[in-house]
Amino acid sequence: MTAERTAPAAPTSTYRLQLQPDFPFSAAEAAVPYLASLGVSHLHLSPVLEAVPGSTHGYDVVDHARVRGELGGEDGLRALSRTARAHGLGLVVDIVPNHMAMSPRHNRALWEVLREGPKSPYARWFDIDWEAQDGRLLVPVLGGPVGEVLGELTVDGEVLRYHEHAFPLREGTADLPLPELLDAQWYRPVWWRLARTELNYRRFFSISELIGVRVEDPEVFDATHAKILQLLHEGVLDGLRVDHPDGLADPTGYLARLHEATGGRWTVVEKILADGEQLPAGWPVAGTTGYDALRHVDGLFTDPAGAGELLGLYRRFAAPQTDRGGDWEATVRRAAYKVVGHELATETDRLTRVATRVCATSPDPALRDRAPWALRSALQELLVRLRVYRPYGTADAAAVVTEEAAEEARRAFVVPEEGGAVDVVRGLLLAGDGPGADEFRARFAQTASALRAKSVEDTAFYRYVPLLSANEVGGDPGRPGVSPDGFHAYCARVQRDWPLTGTVVTTHDTKRSADVRAALAVLTECPQRWADLLAEVTRDGAGAADPQVAWAAWQTVFGLGPADPERVRGALVKHVREAGLYTSWTEQEPSYEEAVAEFLATGPCGAPGERVAAFRTSLAAHVRANVLGTALVQLTMPGVPDVYQGTEGEYRALVDPDNRRPVAFPPADPDEKDAVTAAALRLRARRPDVFGDSATYTPLTAEGPAAAHCLAFARSGEVVTAVTRLSLRLAAAGGWRDTVLPLPPGRWADVLAPRREFTGHARVAELFEGQPVVLLERVGRVGADTGGH
Structure with missing residues (x-):
């Protein structure tokens, strides 16, 4: 164990861990030596406060005053912090100001509101419309109309029970006959289907199990943030990720209060910016959690022309009418x-x-x-x-x-x-x-x-599916490609305005991991070959009643590669329910879902899927270029990169819960992506001034016949990143040939292969000899004797 030292105030990089009962604080603590060796400066923890028992994500908070017992409690968190600090790491934690779990038997504040009504001191916590529903809080938990399930409701002392649900009784009502007892409460248990039209509390999106919290009220803010602030001020935690600030009544006021209360700790917000939208300049935060960066990085490796051609092929295959997902804006x-x-x-x-x-x-x-x-x-x-x-x-x-x-x-x-x-x-x-x-x-x-x-x-995102890699949080499927000039302009703005913002390419909320998207992006370089392959496999009887879902399913197995069919099936069932065209979460159509499952078994996950797998294998070099390029760009561009658990190596995952499975530390079989990731993170840790808030970002432009396929930039004149983009198109055009990359003055050592050095106008074919990416660090001072290539 290394000597204890103070973690930096702002991270140089973070590593996201998904805490859950199967991966508690003690498991995170055991991973600390490996994660410290990787080069990150901070661990990024999913929510740590008390949540619904068994929760695998922690966003269903029930008690803001306690650290979650199932994870090891406050003692476990403090032990993790001590071990992290002993290895030079800080802790950043996810906080959830917008909502709590609508679970009275676990949520004490809500229990008191149900018992005492609007006069409860906790009533101000929750965003309830007491003027609706005759001043009673609607609780949509019953399996049917109350008259049909009345016999399933029982009274146990001062508690009303319905299967696993428990509710407090208003004082003096326990001895009433059941129908009268129900009418006498401050709440009204109802059929869950009434939530869509009758609910009188604000919730998270359309999830009735999560009730909105009024943190705009100073007293509520203080009560719901006291424990987190204590942990910050005592040095257990170092920074914050704020979940869903858009759900708050006054995000600007909330963030100002949070900034003051934390003493200006590094804080990023899960703010989804539309294309061209800017983060409000007055927000006292370091920036976003990074979905805007994800869109720009992904776009670099997407061929705009090929994406357009793929759209046309998709329309002919699956969606001849715009109301079936053939036009993005209409969809x-x-x-x-x-x-x-x-x-x-x-x-x-x-x-x-x-x-x-x-x-x-x-x-x-x-x-x-x-x-x-x-x-x-x-x-x-x-x-x-x-x-x-x-x-x-x-x-x-x-x-x-x-x-x-x-x-x-x-x-x-x-x-x-x-x-x-x-x-x-x-x-x-x-x-x-x-x-x-x-x-x-x-x-x-x-x-x-x-x-x-x-x-x-x-x-x-589940109805418009010509290119699944474009259907990502913060993305714009109508314009999936990003030009090098557009990417450089974005990076320049980030370095100027939000240099310590977060950047991500995979999170617990991404629909597909970065490596799956990187594979899918290759299809924009060979759209006709993809369409021909689908024509071949569907001609052999592997079609589906719904060609739109078929197109998405074939892309899913291409992007994921060999995998357990149950993982594919789970993702596709979620896909069709979210699309809501023939089935949904609340109005499930078993016959349709069975038909989808049967199609998957005989098609994408059956023998025809082997041809898709063979096609993916034939494109392995180009998938590799996108995987490594995506990783290196994110790790060295402006901002603070967040590495999602397990993604330092190749990581193929679909939508949650597939992407929230525990991972092994250290990885059993490190690959070349592990090496690229560790090299970039260690360089950031060793040279924080090169990448921090006072750093610079300089685009570098290749020269020659294949210049458009080399994306390069310099950080503070000390580090150069260069990656290959659209490598399949590059190969078809004859390769790099005489393309060169003019490097800044001086000698440049290859961080990934330290014995290699370059100067002046480096031949791109030599830069990318052995790998489709290169990370260079200046050797010595400018003007010193130069040698090498």
């Missing part, structure tokens, strides 16, 4: 209409009630006499046209809720005069005042973020 719009009117119907109703109340009590006569149905329609029409997750304040709303969107929304009204409701809603967003105006803007923003996440990430 998103249709998904948004479905979500806002179905999954988020209760949120839309609450927003409409607030808008109606604001209009009715406004001092401005122009806002009065607006029918609730017209306001609801106006809200829906504006919400589905937002291209970002949410606006922040009235100034941002003007750029988000544009006049163009308003004009489109007006045209959706059959009676033009009723379209004036659009102007009323937009006016409230841009400059409205009076009673309730601030609440309206906050709830509009919260509903918008839930709608964007559900309609894009959880619906449209």
